[in-house]
Amino acid sequence: MTTKHPHRHNNGIHKPSSQSSSATQTDPSRDTHTLLHAMLAFLLTPLSTLLLAALSTALTSPKSPTSPHHLFTFGDSYSQTGFNISLALPSRSNPIGNPSFPGWTTSGGPNWLGYLTTRYNTSLVLTYNFASGGATVDAALVAPYTPSVLSLGDQVRIFTDNAHLVDWRAAGASTFAVWIGVNDVGNSWWMDDETARVQRIIARYFELVADLYDAGARRFVFLGVPPITRSPLVLRTSDAPSRALEDSVIATFNSTLSTAARQFATTHADAHVYVVNTTPAFATALDHPEVYGAPDATCFNEDGRSCLWFNDYHPAMAIQGLVAREVARVVGGVWGA
Numbered sequence: 001m002t003t004k005h006p007h008r009h010n011n012g013i014h015k016p017s018s019q020s021s022s023a024t025q026t027d028p029s030r031d032t033h034t035l036l037h038a039m040l041a042f043l044l045t046p047l048s049t050l051l052l053a054a055l056s057t058a059l060t061s062p063k064s065p066t067s068p069h070h071l072f073t074f075g076d077s078y079s080q081t082g083f084n085i086s087l088a089l090p091s092r093s094n095p096i097g098n099p100s101f102p103g104w105t106t107s108g109g110p111n112w113l114g115y116l117t118t119r120y121n122t123s124l125v126l127t128y129n130f131a132s133g134g135a136t137v138d139a140a141l142v143a144p145y146t147p148s149v150l151s152l153g154d155q156v157r158i159f160t161d162n163a164h165l166v167d168w169r170a171a172g173a174s175t176f177a178v179w180i181g182v183n184d185v186g187n188s189w190w191m192d193d194e195t196a197r198v199q200r201i202i203a204r205y206f207e208l209v210a211d212l213y214d215a216g217a218r219r220f221v222f223l224g225v226p227p228i229t230r231s232p233l234v235l236r237t238s239d240a241p242s243r244a245l246e247d248s249v250i251a252t253f254n255s256t257l258s259t260a261a262r263q264f265a266t267t268h269a270d271a272h273v274y275v276v277n278t279t280p281a282f283a284t285a286l287d288h289p290e291v292y293g294a295p296d297a298t299c300f301n302e303d304g305r306s307c308l309w310f311n312d313y314h315p316a317m318a319i320q321g322l323v324a325r326e327v328a329r330v331v332g333g334v335w336g337a
């Protein structure tokens with residue numbers, strides 16, 4: 001194993017400089033349009049109409065179709081938006097709460113949960129995102145690139161500590177989605193006893209899922225690890241045999257995840273459990289970059305649009321959108337693809 005050249009990634013991009021530039025933030029995407037229209041509509045509505053709307057909402061049952069759906073998300077940089085639960089909570093005016101939509105992502109624009117919140121939603125979705133760049137499931141099993149990263153365990157604890165802030169427990173009113181594993185695999189695939197390590201990681205993962213269940217969560221979505229071996233970084237730093245080994249670890253992680261999810265569904269009969277395979281979303285774009293406006297499958301650009309990659313390890317908007325579409329297709333309910 002000494003000949004391997006493991007790539008340890010700095011996944012903790014907190015606020016890419018381009019994120020604050022008007023070039024990426026004010027891009028006239030469908031999402032910002034929708035949001036702007038909603039805000040304009042609000043500003044232009046006479047006060048009496050608003051009061052009437054408030055009154056009729058108050059008179060209907062809390063399960064009326066107008067009550068928002070709550071989406072709670074957990075993960076790493078592929079999911080991060082920089083949400084801080086101590087600041088503004090998600091609302092009609094900013095459905096991810098803080099910072100302003102789409103948040104501090106690593107895609108050059110919205111990421112999958114941004115698209116689920118504003119593009120594939122069939123009603124109002126309010127998203128509470130606990131993802132932290134560089135996260136692994138448990139730092140004691142696979143260390144993140146720096147100790148300040150919030151692991152999945154830390155993220156779940158922050159959620160349970162703050163779960164009282166939001167009224168999310170009505171039946172069918174909330175979904176819990178976890179997309180993690182890129183760093184668990186990326187920081188350990190070359191090590192000895194990797195298969196046993198993956199078993200321990202997934203066992204810990206589902207202890208944390210049980211914590212969510214105990215807090216009242218009943219609708220779960222688990223996203224598999226995508227083919228990160230097709231990222232520009234791995235293609236540049238790993239030879240074919242190393243990539244094949246990493247691919248086999250990804251396959252083991254995903255199959256172990258799927259098995260654990262099935263078991264969890266069996267032992268928690270009132271839970272709705274969905275596993276989303278992210279491989280086709282990546283392959284759809286990477287196999288046909290030209291269809292998605294990119295010259296090839298390996299260029300990267302922080303504009304988030306002209307290449308399939310935002311940087312050498314993070315997918316840009318097209319792939320993130322395809323991941324969201326797949327989640328919407330598999331989960332359905334308040335999402336339509």
Ligand SMILES: *[C@@H]1O[C@H](CO)[C@@H](O)[C@H](O)[C@H]1NC(C)=O
Binds near residue numbers: 084085086087
């Ligand atoms: C979140 O916001 C609170 C209140 O402003 C602040 O004290 C805290 O440091 C913030 N947390 C992070 C991780 O930025």
Ligand SMILES: *[C@@H]1O[C@H](CO)[C@@H](O)[C@H](O)[C@H]1NC(C)=O
Binds near residue numbers: 034038118123
């Ligand atoms: C989807 O979410 C956006 C942003 O919150 C909202 O403006 C829009 O009305 C929602 N779509 C539907 C069909 O409710």
Ligand SMILES: *[C@@H]1O[C@H](CO)[C@@H](O)[C@H](O)[C@H]1NC(C)=O
Binds near residue numbers: 247254276
């Ligand atoms: C997991 O990864 C393997 C290998 O890349 C892939 O073939 C499989 O479809 C993935 N499964 C899920 C559920 O993500």
